[in-house]
Amino acid sequence: MSLAKKNSRRGFTEVFLITSRILYESLHSFRAFPLRSVFVILAIAFGSSSLTIISTALDNTSVVVDELVADFGPDAMMIIGGDQIVTAVGGRGMTLTKEDVERISNNINSVEYVVPLQGTVGNDVVYKGKSARHPFVVGSLADFAKSWDWPLTEGRDLNDKDVENGAKVTVLGSKVKEALFENESPIGKQIRVGQSSFTVIGVLEERGAFSGQEHVDNRIIIPFSTLVSRFPVDRNHFQIIRVRFNDSEAISRYTEEIRSLLRYLHRLEDHEEDDFFLLSSDEILVFVGIFKGGLTLFLGMTAVCSMLVGGFVLANLFSLSVESRYVEIGIKKAVGARKSDITVQFLFEACLLTVVGGFIGGIIGIVVSFYISSLGVMQVGFSIYPFLLSLSVSFVIGIIFALKPARTAANLDVIAALRGN
Amino acid sequence: MAKEVIRLGGAELIIPQSTPKELIRLENIKRIFYQVASQDDDENVSAETKEKGLEILKGINMTINTGEFVALQGSSGSGKSTLLHILGLLDRPTVGSYFLEGEDVSKLSDDRLSIIRNQKLSFVFQSFYLIPYATALDNVLLPAQYNKKPLSAQKKRAEELLKQLGLGNRMHFKPSALSGGQQQRVAMARALLNDPEIIFADEPTGQLDSATSRDILNLFTEMNEMGRTIILVTHDSDTAASAKRIVLLQDGQIAGETLT
Ligand SMILES: Nc1ncnc2c1ncn2[C@@H]1O[C@H](COP(=O)(O)OP(=O)(O)OP(=O)(O)O)[C@@H](O)[C@H]1O
Numbered sequence: 001m002s003l004a005k006k007n008s009r010r011g012f013t014e015v016f017l018i019t020s021r022i023l024y025e026s027l028h029s030f031r032a033f034p035l036r037s038v039f040v041i042l043a044i045a046f047g048s049s050s051l052t053i054i055s056t057a058l059d060n061t062s063v064v065v066d067e068l069v070a071d072f073g074p075d076a077m078m079i080i081g082g083d084q085i086v087t088a089v090g091g092r093g094m095t096l097t098k099e100d101v102e103r104i105s106n107n108i109n110s111v112e113y114v115v116p117l118q119g120t121v122g123n124d125v126v127y128k129g130k131s132a133r134h135p136f137v138v139g140s141l142a143d144f145a146k147s148w149d150w151p152l153t154e155g156r157d158l159n160d161k162d163v164e165n166g167a168k169v170t171v172l173g174s175k176v177k178e179a180l181f182e183n184e185s186p187i188g189k190q191i192r193v194g195q196s197s198f199t200v201i202g203v204l205e206e207r208g209a210f211s212g213q214e215h216v217d218n219r220i221i222i223p224f225s226t227l228v229s230r231f232p233v234d235r236n237h238f239q240i241i242r243v244r245f246n247d248s249e250a251i252s253r254y255t256e257e258i259r260s261l262l263r264y265l266h267r268l269e270d271h272e273e274d275d276f277f278l279l280s281s282d283e284i285l286v287f288v289g290i291f292k293g294g295l296t297l298f299l300g301m302t303a304v305c306s307m308l309v310g311g312f313v314l315a316n317l318f319s320l321s322v323e324s325r326y327v328e329i330g331i332k333k334a335v336g337a338r339k340s341d342i343t344v345q346f347l348f349e350a351c352l353l354t355v356v357g358g359f360i361g362g363i364i365g366i367v368v369s370f371y372i373s374s375l376g377v378m379q380v381g382f383s384i385y386p387f388l389l390s391l392s393v394s395f396v397i398g399i400i401f402a403l404k405p406a407r408t409a410a411n412l413d414v415i416a417a418l419r420g421n
Numbered sequence: 422m423a424k425e426v427i428r429l430g431g432a433e434l435i436i437p438q439s440t441p442k443e444l445i446r447l448e449n450i451k452r453i454f455y456q457v458a459s460q461d462d463d464e465n466v467s468a469e470t471k472e473k474g475l476e477i478l479k480g481i482n483m484t485i486n487t488g489e490f491v492a493l494q495g496s497s498g499s500g501k502s503t504l505l506h507i508l509g510l511l512d513r514p515t516v517g518s519y520f521l522e523g524e525d526v527s528k529l530s531d532d533r534l535s536i537i538r539n540q541k542l543s544f545v546f547q548s549f550y551l552i553p554y555a556t557a558l559d560n561v562l563l564p565a566q567y568n569k570k571p572l573s574a575q576k577k578r579a580e581e582l583l584k585q586l587g588l589g590n591r592m593h594f595k596p597s598a599l600s601g602g603q604q605q606r607v608a609m610a611r612a613l614l615n616d617p618e619i620i621f622a623d624e625p626t627g628q629l630d631s632a633t634s635r636d637i638l639n640l641f642t643e644m645n646e647m648g649r650t651i652i653l654v655t656h657d658s659d660t661a662a663s664a665k666r667i668v669l670l671q672d673g674q675i676a677g678e679t680l681t
């Protein structure tokens with residue numbers, strides 16, 4: 001038989017058999033090197049839990065944004081008084097007038113309706129000793145729920161009569177309803193708002209969103225006429241005007257028309273900036289997109305950094321491991337292990353640890369995400385993708401960072417390895 | 422002496438082989454070490470030596486036939502281990518040709534050499550070289566990892582070998598729980614696992630007391646009687662006396678031969 005002429009390539013079964021034996025052996029490396037294993041697993045688990053939390057958070061910003069846009073209405077636009085979006089709603093300049101509302105309603109085509117909104121903050125709402133702190137008291141014309149696409153869970157909406165008569169009736173936001181009534185039905189009950197008492201006629205569905213610092217559900221709706229007569233608010237100006245169009249196509253076309261109409265009505269010179277802000281769902285998307293892009297970048301960097309830290313821990317521990325295992329490597333080569341076998345062995349050992357670390361980290365990440373969501377900071381819908389993402393990133397980190405130590409081990413000279421240098 | 426057995430009808434004819442089968446032939450093997458790795462006498466190494474390298478083996482010519490038990494004997498530093506490593510395909514000669522079973526193996530690829538080591542050669546070293554975190558059985562099974570023979574059969578064989586070597590009740594012990602002699606037996610079981618043609622041993626009794634050494638040497642003699650070729654390196658003439666042929670190595674050259 002010929003020693004030299006035989007092909008040294010392994011056949012498929014041989015590769016499969018040898019690789020699976022090496023894999024099986026590397027399963028034992030956990031027991032053989034417990035300290036190394038624990039450190040690598042911890043480091044990777046740390047990175048992968050942050051990766052999971054972060055990707056869960058990002059996953060859910062899209063859920064939140066979709067809801068926001070749906071709530072807002074794709075065919076609606078908001079005009080906010082004042083010149084900057086960053087100022088909180090109450091603190092903005094009062095620049096929108098009754099005339100603005102009428103002219104938009106009459107002069108712009110395809111406007112379905114225009115509803116102004118004026119409100120005040122700073123009054124506690126009280127019912128039988130229970131109170132809701134400082135809800136936003138909104139003054140509205142008839143059909144608040146309909147015009148804001150904000151369904152009622154019970155009772156009825158404000159109607160024209162309420163507004164004409166300045167009736168002391170109110171529709172509660174879900175937060176206020178919960179604070180005052182818990183599971184009881186509030187319809188027909190009397191509540192105190194500041195100095196006046198109001199009869200509850202309806203309850204709004206929960207929206208769960210935030211507007212600045214404030215929860216949008218922490219509000220009560222009363223007739224506009226009642227607001228201006230009972231509370232010290234500016235009766236000639238509005239904070240927000242909501243405009244709804246017949247078709248969503250029209251928004252972009254009429255945005256500029258509304259802008260120039262308002263600039264004309266507000267007598268702004270060419271060099272002056274708008275003293276109002278136009279917000280459509282498109283702009284919400286753009287704004288959220290920028291915000292989310294920044295968030296992704298920042299959180300992504302954080303996750304990548306923590307995974308890299310895990311990777312470097314792995315690389316260092318594996319380099320040390322190779323040094324302390326010269327004899328093992330030497331003897332394996334002496335009995336027939338090839339370079340590739342040694343490389344594969346160390347890569348298996350590494351990936352085993354990183355995948356276990358990634359798994360543990362993924363679980364921790366999901367648990368922490370749920371915990372954070374229970375604090376009400378973000379909503380978590382369980383999704384397997386962040387988990388799979390962090391598992392596969394862990395695997396890749398294992399390969400990348402163990403490659404150098406594995407190659408070092410594989411390239412050791414048999415004799416030098418056996419001598420231990 | 423290798424014998425050929427021919428069956429003719431019921432009778433057995435034992436014919437002494439006229440021409441012994443050549444297993445190994447070395448032609449003018451030289452081994453020169455170029456990098457003198459930070460040795461204590463670094464400063465004593467002249468610049469000339471550094472450039473030309475250290476010639477450790479200075480043209481070795483020898484032939485070894487199948488079934489021989491050869492001892493390479495020589496004082497420390499004479500190049501015995503270096504020669505053994507070349508013979509065992511763990512190292513390559515700088516100059517010269519090495520014919521194993523008639524084929525020049527000095528220029529084969531690393532992977533090819535791995536296959537030959539796995540299937541035809543095996544090693545027993547002075548310091549055993551067992552993997553500390555593996556059991557005796559797993560150490561013996563190490564060569565089985567790198568070929569496609571079914572594992573169950575190899576495992577059975579490993580267990581039988583350990584039993585034959587008196588370690589039947591220590592199979593699942595880690596090396597640290599075994600005596601030196603027991604560890605060397607594990608190493609010998611590992612060397613026998615793939616039924617090699619040649620067993621190389623480098624001072625296999627160097628760390629053992631004299632009684633244990635005798636046991637181990639007897640094992641080599643037994644293996645040789647079963648037809649395996651044994652090449653044993655030692656500085657000690659008593660140990661060398663177990664072999665049938667002693668090759669004396671001196672300063673990288675063959676200085677003489679004795680048949681016992
Ligand atoms: N990799 C190397 N680089 C440089 N010199 C080496 C190398 N390996 C061996 N030598 C030198 O070669 C010489 C012979 O070494 P070798 O190990 O073959 O001796 P030996 O006959 O086995 O001795 P001992 O009985 O002490 O084991 C020594 O002088 C040693 O320093």
Ligand SMILES: [Mg+2]
Binds near residue numbers: 501502503623
């Ligand atoms: Mg030696």
